[in-house]
Amino acid sequence: MSRIILESRDVRYRYPGGVDAIRGISFHVRRGEKVALVGPNGAGKSTLLLMFNGMLRPDSGTLLFDNEPLRYDTPSLRELRRRVGFVFQNPDRQIIAPTVYQDVAFGPVNLGYPEEKVREAVGNALRNVGLEGFERRPPHRLSAGEKKRVAIAGVLAMDPDLLVLDEPTSSLDPAGSEDTMELLEELHQAGKTIILSTHDVELAYPWADRAILMRQGEILQEDVPEMAFGDPDLVRRARLSVPVLLELYLELARRGLPLPGKRPKTSLEMIHLIEQAFSRGGRPGPCGTIHVCDVDRTGPDSLARWLASRDGLWIGAMGTRAKQRAAEGRITLDFSYGVIDKCLLRALGGESSLILTAGGMVQRVEIRVKSFAGEWGTEIPVEVVREQ
Amino acid sequence: MDYGFLENVAQENGLAGVSPYVKLAAGLGALLLVLLSPTWVIPLVIALSLGIAVLLLARIDPHLYAHLLAAPVLFAVLSVAAVVLVTGGGEVYWAWQPWPGFALSVTSESVSRGLLVFSRVLGGMSALFFIALTTPMTELFVVMRRCRVPMPLLNLTMFVYRSIFILSDQVAQVHAAQRMRLAYSGPREAVASFGNLCGASFIASWECGEDLIRAMDARCYDGRFAMPGESAPVQARHLAGAAMYLLAVSALLVAMVYTAPGGWPV
Numbered sequence: 001m002s003r004i005i006l007e008s009r010d011v012r013y014r015y016p017g018g019v020d021a022i023r024g025i026s027f028h029v030r031r032g033e034k035v036a037l038v039g040p041n042g043a044g045k046s047t048l049l050l051m052f053n054g055m056l057r058p059d060s061g062t063l064l065f066d067n068e069p070l071r072y073d074t075p076s077l078r079e080l081r082r083r084v085g086f087v088f089q090n091p092d093r094q095i096i097a098p099t100v101y102q103d104v105a106f107g108p109v110n111l112g113y114p115e116e117k118v119r120e121a122v123g124n125a126l127r128n129v130g131l132e133g134f135e136r137r138p139p140h141r142l143s144a145g146e147k148k149r150v151a152i153a154g155v156l157a158m159d160p161d162l163l164v165l166d167e168p169t170s171s172l173d174p175a176g177s178e179d180t181m182e183l184l185e186e187l188h189q190a191g192k193t194i195i196l197s198t199h200d201v202e203l204a205y206p207w208a209d210r211a212i213l214m215r216q217g218e219i220l221q222e223d224v225p226e227m228a229f230g231d232p233d234l235v236r237r238a239r240l241s242v243p244v245l246l247e248l249y250l251e252l253a254r255r256g257l258p259l260p261g262k263r264p265k266t267s268l269e270m271i272h273l274i275e276q277a278f279s280r281g282g283r284p285g286p287c288g289t290i291h292v293c294d295v296d297r298t299g300p301d302s303l304a305r306w307l308a309s310r311d312g313l314w315i316g317a318m319g320t321r322a323k324q325r326a327a328e329g330r331i332t333l334d335f336s337y338g339v340i341d342k343c344l345l346r347a348l349g350g351e352s353s354l355i356l357t358a359g360g361m362v363q364r365v366e367i368r369v370k371s372f373a374g375e376w377g378t379e380i381p382v383e384v385v386r387e388q
Numbered sequence: 389m390d391y392g393f394l395e396n397v398a399q400e401n402g403l404a405g406v407s408p409y410v411k412l413a414a415g416l417g418a419l420l421l422v423l424l425s426p427t428w429v430i431p432l433v434i435a436l437s438l439g440i441a442v443l444l445l446a447r448i449d450p451h452l453y454a455h456l457l458a459a460p461v462l463f464a465v466l467s468v469a470a471v472v473l474v475t476g477g478g479e480v481y482w483a484w485q486p487w488p489g490f491a492l493s494v495t496s497e498s499v500s501r502g503l504l505v506f507s508r509v510l511g512g513m514s515a516l517f518f519i520a521l522t523t524p525m526t527e528l529f530v531v532m533r534r535c536r537v538p539m540p541l542l543n544l545t546m547f548v549y550r551s552i553f554i555l556s557d558q559v560a561q562v563h564a565a566q567r568m569r570l571a572y573s574g575p576r577e578a579v580a581s582f583g584n585l586c587g588a589s590f591i592a593s594w595e596c597g598e599d600l601i602r603a604m605d606a607r608c609y610d611g612r613f614a615m616p617g618e619s620a621p622v623q624a625r626h627l628a629g630a631a632m633y634l635l636a637v638s639a640l641l642v643a644m645v646y647t648a649p650g651g652w653p654v
Binding site for chain 2: 055
């Protein structure tokens, strides 16, 4: 089990007006975890998050980062804020500078990096969030989703260990929300620990490794999402709602149609359970092939030729770089979020698909498909598209 | 309404790839020639040539350009009418004395003076619009840094620039919310609504300032501010084009001054 990166021990905080915002909260987060703080407005989520990088100091109790109690002198706070990147709810209130480059460079410059290192940090951060070429744009000319990405790039440029995001998808349209969650998944794959606050249970349920339900400054429940959201009474007390998939699963069980196995987090898992419970005589035919293409290793012409030679493929892109390449090559995407699961669903129906991705994600796709096929006791071929 | 529309137009103009130094040199050089010129022809030539540059090279919407020029032209027409009627000298074309001690007249000198004022307003505004429509503020920050504008002043300018768009959005939202609820329906309501708008905007800007400080703290603010990356480099052909334009207009100015029948000044 990985090391604890952040720990809260009986933390309490009261706003100057006399409102108890946090009333004795204890929990911990391990390195590499994805944790969702879920609760209604006024539950104290944002207040708690602001304590993680020392913006607020608890009245009592202790916060530990990397097993060291937080210290509130200026040098310690600077180091803490470098290692704990905080993304505010409203990017307009976080983006300070008149151009994207200047804003992303804000942290590195204030950390005293030399100019070359600042340029490198900004370049890497913008590449990570898929905003290469936006350097000279003023923030007011960006969409809400792009502004959110600039805000995330601004903290990534300081290379933090822990990313804290306050309501990352509020005010974004569904596509913007999906893009942001996909980006967070990429960052998690790159080794970042992520804590976010939200009241969107449908967002938190499939994404989080662990969900912490909060109400009136207290933790109501802390567990894996399948369990944390699985108690309708608790969920109602937290002024939330049970995720649709989980509600369906529980409702089927209540009507005497229990599905075998663990509670589903995605449509794919739900289909798996339904097929397990109701299919007779096994799968009707062979599974479709999942093709994977590393856009960094396959030229646009080569990919276009490969695509021209195949009809009826479902196409999905994972990651910002792959999506950019798809846009440049005018490739219409069928899936841009939860791509592997959606391609697995198509493969089970006998249809083939193509996943565009980049970096080390090809291997991730192969591992995920193999492990899924193993669980299902079936064979799903994966083929890597090579440069032609 | 998009309150930052001039800046937005400048961000996407057809001369975005030209160095801001070249555009500033051309714009400010033209402005200087407008002010130096004793004849009304030169400012008019500059207004026409810069207008063509703005429309054809920078590809600015002609309607927008006409809309922008309409206000200063209207102002110039009113001012010129006053100048022509009140000043005198030379051959008198028309005169009227409504009461003793006050006369209105149109004379040859008052007409030339009026023409000069009008063409200077038009030429000057064209030069300023050329700069405003082709050089966004983000490029001017680079120039200001090169010109050694003190860093605290430059940082403050950049903060203000960023805040203007956030605050103008908020003002627009409050204004729209007021109008939806029938504010500004009469003079008394208009005054009260405007007061509320100012109050709401002040509170919004205060909160915005507090958030800004929090955001800066969260990102290790230590008094430093990244500077914009380099602007587009000066290209020889752009520089040559701007220099030839200014030289040609200067040559025309000199030729007109020295060949004028009455000598200097025209």
